[in-house]
Each structure stands twice: as structure tokens, then as C-alpha cells.
Amino acid sequence: MNIRPLAGPVALMATLALCVTACGSTDDPANADGAAKVTVWIMKDSVTDDFLTRFRTDFEATHKGTTLDIQIQEWDGIGEKVTAALASKDAPDVIEVGNTQVAQYAASGGVRDLSAKVAELNGADWLPGLAEPGKVDGKQFGIPWYAANRVVIYHKELFAKAGITAPPKTRAEWLTVTAKLDEGSTQGIYLPGQNWYTLSGFIWEDGGDLAVRNGTQWKGALDTPQALAGMDFYRQLQALGKGPKDSDEAKPPQADVFAKGDVAQIIAVPGGAKIVEEANPALTGKLGFFPIPGKTADKPGAVFTGGSDLIVPEASAHPDAAYEVVKALAGEKWQTEMARTMSYVPNRTSLAHVIQDDEGTAAMAAGAAQGRATPNSPQWAAVEATNPIKQYMTAVLTGTDPARAAKDASESITKTLGS
Incomplete structure (x- = not known):
């Protein structure tokens, strides 16, 4: 479940209006598919524009030849838009979705199975209430991004x-x-x-x-x-x-x-x-x-643990580069940055200490360890x-x-x- 259905948003941030597009070479050996531009859909008010700018700058600096086109999406009507994208041949490469929406999207057959990447992403350390909704019939389609709970x-x-x-x-x-x-x-x-x-x-x-x-x-x-x-x-x-x-x-x-x-x-x-x-x-x-x-x-x-997962559509033109984006956003560095910027609970139990100086977020992190999600x-x-x-x-x-x-x-x- 994304944060929007919670009783009041986790943080009322300024309206995001970031859509970054750039050009670059495709000589990055780390990107086997020769990705030049990776399209990423991020939901409005999930994170600040400053956070996205810092992430884009860092990612492009460490992944030469790949640029990010980050497109902000409205929550209203997003279900139909994502469903249509997953059924198309021109889907974005990475999509932020509400954690309890993963099963619905995975049922369409248009979401890439990332089970083989769970160990590399330190999945054993993920918050259960955020990780479980992303796993459908034993396969991990959604990668936990951030969490919040009451x-x-x-x-x-x-x-x-x-x-x-x-x-x-x-x-x-x-x-x-x-x-x-x-x-x-x-x-x-x-x-x-x-x-x-x-x-x-x-x-x-x-x-x-x-x-x-x-x-x-x-x-x-x-x-x-x-x-x-x-x-x-x-x-x-x-x-x-x-x-x-x-x-x-x-x-x-x-x-x-x-x-x-x-x-x-x-x-x-x-x-x-x-x-x-x-x-x-x-x-x-x-x-x-x-x-x-x-x-x-x-x-x-x-x-109840609300939050968002990251998915990679089967129709992604650059699946290897898309995974690199997911890996970075779900990794320790940017999980720590996001927790401190947005007062979210990180996707890993071992990172709870990064928000202990904030009373409200610390209480939320303590509860998150007992977090669950709606039926998958x-x-x-x-x-x-x-x-x-x-x-x-x-x-x-x-x-x-x-x-x-x-x-x-x-x-x-x-x-x-x-x-």
C-alpha cells in the first residue's frame, strides 16, 4: 500500500516537478544492454525534488553512459496507467508502486521476476511487512523501497x-x-x-x-x-x-x-x-x-506497513540498467539518505539506527519490525x-x-x- 491511503500523508512535501532527460554515450561496460536513457516513474510527493536531483547526479556519475529520465506520476488514476504500461511494448524501465499493488500487477504477467537478485539486494534484512507484498507465488516481483506505519x-x-x-x-x-x-x-x-x-x-x-x-x-x-x-x-x-x-x-x-x-x-x-x-x-x-x-x-x-516497492516491467528496453537503478535506490546509501530526508523507515531492519534521533520516526521504526501487509x-x-x-x-x-x-x-x- 502506498502512503497516500494512510490517514494523512507521511510528509507533505512541495510538489515535485522533475523530469530529467539527458544524452550520453553507451560505452558503460556495466550495462550489458547498452542503455542510454532509463525512464523511471516516481509517484508525486514520495520524495523531494532535491533528493531525486542528488540521486540522478550520483547515479549518472557512477554509471557512465546511462542517463535518467525521471517522470513524476499522479496517484489519481495510476492503477490504470501502470496496467496499460505493463501491457504495452513501450513501458518505462522502473516504476514505483504501492507495496500492496504488486500482486495485482504481477498477475498481468508484465512484471519482471527479480527473485535471483534478492540475495544481492540483502533481502534477508528487509522489513517483512514491506517485502512480503512484493513476493507472489514464491517469486519476488517488487523490491521494497520505503515504509511507514502508524x-x-x-x-x-x-x-x-x-x-x-x-x-x-x-x-x-x-x-x-x-x-x-x-x-x-x-x-x-x-x-x-x-x-x-x-x-x-x-x-x-x-x-x-x-x-x-x-x-x-x-x-x-x-x-x-x-x-x-x-x-x-x-x-x-x-x-x-x-x-x-x-x-x-x-x-x-x-x-x-x-x-x-x-x-x-x-x-x-x-x-x-x-x-x-x-x-x-x-x-x-x-x-x-x-x-x-x-x-x-x-x-x-x-x-499495517504502508509504503512503496520498485518494479521492472518485462517490456523494459533496458532491464540491466533498470535493475541498477533499483539496486541503488534500495541500497544502504540511498536508503539512509531517504530516511533522513523524508523521515521514512528504511527497507532494512539493520538501518533503523539512522533515524533514532527523531522521536516520531524512531517510534515508527520500532513498530515497523512488527509490520504486516494486507492479503497478497x-x-x-x-x-x-x-x-x-x-x-x-x-x-x-x-x-x-x-x-x-x-x-x-x-x-x-x-x-x-x-x-
Whole structure:
């Protein structure tokens, strides 16, 4: 899943408008296909124009004879555009895609299998929640580029006022702390009833899943005891605030609600704090971060990992040079640069230390180690289009029998995944 569907962008960067085209010789022995120009599609607002300029300059200096044509793409309508490109004979050489979109694109047969490159790319060190969506039927089509996940953003002064000196480490502590905060005019937490990405983490933490695969068939799994336990925890936490039961974090924007100053916690990506501070500058310096707590104190809870992968189309005119671009962007040097520039979580667990000086990003990196992704089915995008999970959540929060609501939602998911 790309970052755009998260509740608020990871970072609101200036509009990118970089399309670099240059000419050069083709005498680079490292490029067996004699590449002269490599076309790279990067999504709008993924990284800054300065980052791309620095990357292009460095890449072209170290890959003589190859130049980069970096083209910025809009998120709106990108699915159809990528699908058409993969089916054409004139595809770009490298494409950034949302990590949970890889299965859909790979099903078309137009994406190059990069399994043989995983060891060279240090794949054993990749974040599981970012790497797994790029792997379809045992083949690695998507190479992890960057990740982001939700954390708890909290109001430090409200915590101090309630006598809470440290963030909770376990789910049980979290409920106790939040109940203590939920007094008088203060909301313990603002948690909308349809924040299904957050629910997904709770379900995974309890050992459940949204859907499971049996051979070639997928089946909705919200009605398992484990998934029902995750939903029950969500219900308990959501009750400790005044969040709506029938909408998600965008309606109304939860950053605007938090900016009023009477909410103790929200669940969002760390960049959401900047949006809150822009809405209410008086909160600048008063917001803290901690990973979503797990069932035990030894590790954070499971979370949904959003982010992007890099793919190489089968129709790439310069597959060897395209791989070199992927290798560079996914490698230690530019992963470190991107993490520090964009406050993203690097694709490797061993690089978590490069962002430890930023409280929000450090909390996100700690949670990323427990990151997961949505079911790796080409049809999952169709599930999200109608999203029976949201309807299920509202049904439970408004009094419907959880088991019955979960069964209905699971049947809907099964039908869509099998279509």
C-alpha cells in the first residue's frame, strides 16, 4: 500500500516537478544492454525534488553512459496507467508502486521476476511487512523501497496532568492509561469507528488475519476467534473517546480534531503531528510518540506497513540498467539518505539506527519490525473498493452481534477474492 491511503500523508512535501532527460554515450561496460536513457516513474510527493536531483547526479556519475529520465506520476488514476504500461511494448524501465499493488500487477504477467537478485539486494534484512507484498507465488516481483506505519501521537501536557509519566508498553496498560485520561472534557483517545488499518494490526497481534489462503483459494477470516479478539480490543479502546462509529479518520480529519487540544491520543503516521501543529501552533513541542503497544511489553504490537516497492516491467528496453537503478535506490546509501530526508523507515531492519534521533520516526521504526501487509491477492484492491471491513466495524460498535457481523463480512471478502 502506498502512503497516500494512510490517514494523512507521511510528509507533505512541495510538489515535485522533475523530469530529467539527458544524452550520453553507451560505452558503460556495466550495462550489458547498452542503455542510454532509463525512464523511471516516481509517484508525486514520495520524495523531494532535491533528493531525486542528488540521486540522478550520483547515479549518472557512477554509471557512465546511462542517463535518467525521471517522470513524476499522479496517484489519481495510476492503477490504470501502470496496467496499460505493463501491457504495452513501450513501458518505462522502473516504476514505483504501492507495496500492496504488486500482486495485482504481477498477475498481468508484465512484471519482471527479480527473485535471483534478492540475495544481492540483502533481502534477508528487509522489513517483512514491506517485502512480503512484493513476493507472489514464491517469486519476488517488487523490491521494497520505503515504509511507514502508524504510531500513537499523544498530548504530553494531558498525560502529565493525569499523572502519567511514561507511555504504556502493553495493551492492558494502554487501556488503563486511556481510561484515566478519558475524564471531564478530555477524550482519552480519538479513534474513529472505521479505522480498519488500525484494526488490522490488532487482529494480527491476536493471531488472526483479514483473509487466509488455502491452495489457490482465498477466504475471509474476520470470523475466527483470533480476529474477533482483535475487534473486541478495538471496541474497548474506541469507547474511551468520542470518535464517530460510522466514519474513518478522514471524516472529519482527525488531525483537526486533535488540534483542538482536548484529545489525549490519536493513531496516525508521525507526519500527522506536523499537520496538527500547523492547525494549532500552540501545540508545537507538546506532542510525543510511542509505538502501538502489543500484548506483552517485550515488543510493540503488530501494525499495517504502508509504503512503496520498485518494479521492472518485462517490456523494459533496458532491464540491466533498470535493475541498477533499483539496486541503488534500495541500497544502504540511498536508503539512509531517504530516511533522513523524508523521515521514512528504511527497507532494512539493520538501518533503523539512522533515524533514532527523531522521536516520531524512531517510534515508527520500532513498530515497523512488527509490520504486516494486507492479503497478497490480486483481488484485494477490489475488497478495499467496497470495504466490508468498515461496515463490519460500524455494525459491531453499534451493537450488532460481533460473530454474525464478522461472518457476513468474511463471506463478502471471500466472494470478492474469488471473483
